[in-house]
Amino acid sequence: MLKRISAVILTVAIFSTLALGCQPAKKPDNPNRVPPRNERNIGDVDNNLDRRAEKLAKEATRVKGVRKAAIVISGDMAYVGIDLKPNIKGQSTEAVKEAVADRVENADKKITRAYVTSDVGLVTRIRRVADGIADGRPISSFADEVREIGDRIAPDSSRE
Numbered sequence: 001m002l003k004r005i006s007a008v009i010l011t012v013a014i015f016s017t018l019a020l021g022c023q024p025a026k027k028p029d030n031p032n033r034v035p036p037r038n039e040r041n042i043g044d045v046d047n048n049l050d051r052r053a054e055k056l057a058k059e060a061t062r063v064k065g066v067r068k069a070a071i072v073i074s075g076d077m078a079y080v081g082i083d084l085k086p087n088i089k090g091q092s093t094e095a096v097k098e099a100v101a102d103r104v105e106n107a108d109k110k111i112t113r114a115y116v117t118s119d120v121g122l123v124t125r126i127r128r129v130a131d132g133i134a135d136g137r138p139i140s141s142f143a144d145e146v147r148e149i150g151d152r153i154a155p156d157s158s159r160e
Helices: 002-021 045-061 093-107 120-134 139-156
Strands: 066-074 077-084 113-117
Touching (some): 045 120, 077 093, 077 120, 077 139, 093 113, 120 139
Antiparallel strands (some): 066 077
């Protein structure tokens, strides 16, 4: 009888250990996961850049002849892609770009240099980076892209 009770107790102990000890481990969060907008910290540096860029894009669209603008801020520089309205009357493309650069630099004192382009390919790339930052990705994940945009936009800029 003692043998039978010992066997039951041993069996219960083994099953209890297995049932409690074999729970699935909690996996750590993916460090590369980009949190949705509603999960981001308000004080996030990149979020602040996003807000500044949105404000500057609105300023850029106030320039006569500009339909839309996308801006990426990197350090003290702003890369501005503009979509021009068709048939700009009384203004050259270079004059519009100059006006946009002045407006952006004056609207944000942290910006010392604004590079402006109306090249469709570069505007698309700037918009893609700006959208990625707005979605929560850090600007550092676009470092190569921003550097390449800067290399291509500088000759296109009227601001030397």
